[in-house]
Amino acid sequence: MLLKMNNNTIIIATGGTGGHIFPAQALSDKLVKENFNPVLICDNRANKFLYGSFQSVKKFQISSSNLSGGIISKLQGLSLLLINILKVIFIYLKIKPGCVVGFGGYPALPSIVAAIILNIPIIMYEPNAVLGRVNKWFLRYAKVLALFMPNTTKIAEKHKKKVEVVGDLVRDELLKQAEQERIKNKKFTLLIFGGSQGAQVFSEVIPEAVKLLPPLLRKKLLIIQQARPNLVEQTIEAYKKIEVEAVIKPFFENIGELYLKADLVICRSGASTISELINFKLPAILVPFPHATDNHQYYNALYLVENATARLITQDKFKSIVLAEQLEELIESSIKLKKLKTAYDKMKTTNGTQKLFSIVRKHMKK
Numbered sequence: 001m002l003l004k005m006n007n008n009t010i011i012i013a014t015g016g017t018g019g020h021i022f023p024a025q026a027l028s029d030k031l032v033k034e035n036f037n038p039v040l041i042c043d044n045r046a047n048k049f050l051y052g053s054f055q056s057v058k059k060f061q062i063s064s065s066n067l068s069g070g071i072i073s074k075l076q077g078l079s080l081l082l083i084n085i086l087k088v089i090f091i092y093l094k095i096k097p098g099c100v101v102g103f104g105g106y107p108a109l110p111s112i113v114a115a116i117i118l119n120i121p122i123i124m125y126e127p128n129a130v131l132g133r134v135n136k137w138f139l140r141y142a143k144v145l146a147l148f149m150p151n152t153t154k155i156a157e158k159h160k161k162k163v164e165v166v167g168d169l170v171r172d173e174l175l176k177q178a179e180q181e182r183i184k185n186k187k188f189t190l191l192i193f194g195g196s197q198g199a200q201v202f203s204e205v206i207p208e209a210v211k212l213l214p215p216l217l218r219k220k221l222l223i224i225q226q227a228r229p230n231l232v233e234q235t236i237e238a239y240k241k242i243e244v245e246a247v248i249k250p251f252f253e254n255i256g257e258l259y260l261k262a263d264l265v266i267c268r269s270g271a272s273t274i275s276e277l278i279n280f281k282l283p284a285i286l287v288p289f290p291h292a293t294d295n296h297q298y299y300n301a302l303y304l305v306e307n308a309t310a311r312l313i314t315q316d317k318f319k320s321i322v323l324a325e326q327l328e329e330l331i332e333s334s335i336k337l338k339k340l341k342t343a344y345d346k347m348k349t350t351n352g353t354q355k356l357f358s359i360v361r362k363h364m365k366k
């Protein structure tokens with residue numbers, strides 16, 4: 001079917017975690033600056049992560065359909081998917097977008113299928129080191145597959161000509177903060193977070209590891225830690241008991257400022273986290289989320305580990321005694337810490353947002 005397009009309107013279709021929303025926001029902010037009209041299609045989990053232009057652009061929220069589980073749940077997922085595709089077709093017929101940019105995740109699926117049906121150009125962005133399922137299934141219909149990491153796997157040979165490595169998509173406000181002077185602190189600042197959703201294992205293991213450090217070292221520490229909402233009180237108590245200064249919250253809205261304060265980060269290895277560590281040149285201990293699809297967080301982590309800017313502890317080995325050893329070594333040896341930091345100098349940061357914007361402009365329906 002051929003629609004007369006409104007070439008200023010660009011659909012941004014994405015999943016609902018911070019890791020999906022934040023790179024999409026980077027593109028949306030750029031589109032607004034360039035007088036384009038981004039329209040967001042996501043699910044309602046995204047509400048917690050809507051900043052910058054996403055607070056004001058037009059949004060359509062669809063309930064996420066999951067095709068996993070038993071036969072009944074698959075059938076329910078499939079009917080919801082069909083309803084969502086029809087909803088999105090209706091939206092496209094109304095607003096006539098010039099292009100659809102998919103950032104992966106199941107909530108992006110109806111937007112991609114509707115674009116195929118209405119013959120609207122599709123651009124895909126893949127932030128992870130392993131191509132995500134939705135991007136993989138529909139890659140044949142995309143004009144371009146834009147990548148963060150150059151060695152992303154699971155891309156079929158026949159589609160490799162569609163690949164353009166654009167690099168990381170980091171929100172503008174964070175990029176500006178990354179240029180600023182570090183915020184000096186007398187204490188060694190350990191920033192801990194587990195992606196946009198938090199990580200239970202961090203509340204279980206890290207206070208125990210800090211307890212194993214020599215008392216003099218513990219006194220030198222300031223911990224800034226994200227904890228799952230149900231674990232905030234317990235985590236505060238755990239640090240109180242060992243008299244370590246700690247700030248614990250379920251989510252930090254000022255992550256850029258915290259990056260400027262941090263000497264060392266302990267975190268998961270979601271794609272946005274990786275891209276931000278590169279821009280802030282922050283030494284890190286990475287603990288990949290072991291249940292991420294195709295273990296992509298492990299491969300994301302390797303991107304830094306192979307560049308010697310971070311250390312990796314897989315979750316099965318993430319025990320207090322192992323972590324305590326690593327912490328003691330990195331806190332006491334400023335040389336080892338500095339080595340991790342300076343290794344970032346070899347890693348190029350790219351203006352991925354500008355590059356993706358140029359791709360969108362080139363391929364949208366005129």
Ligand SMILES: CC(=O)N[C@H]1[C@@H](OP(=O)(O)OP(=O)(O)OC[C@H]2O[C@@H](n3ccc(=O)[nH]c3=O)[C@H](O)[C@@H]2O)O[C@H](CO)[C@@H](O)[C@@H]1O
Pocket residue numbers: 017018019020022104127128193194195196197226250251252253255268269270271272273274276289292293296297300
């Ligand atoms: C569990 C899971 O499957 N997570 C996936 C999810 O990302 P998920 O949202 O878990 O993780 P990411 O690391 O990509 O993004 C986290 C974002 O949240 C921000 N932040 C975090 C904590 C906080 O207190 N404040 C704050 O602002 C970080 O700065 C970062 O921008 O999508 C990513 C992109 O496809 C994937 O790489 C991840 O594997």
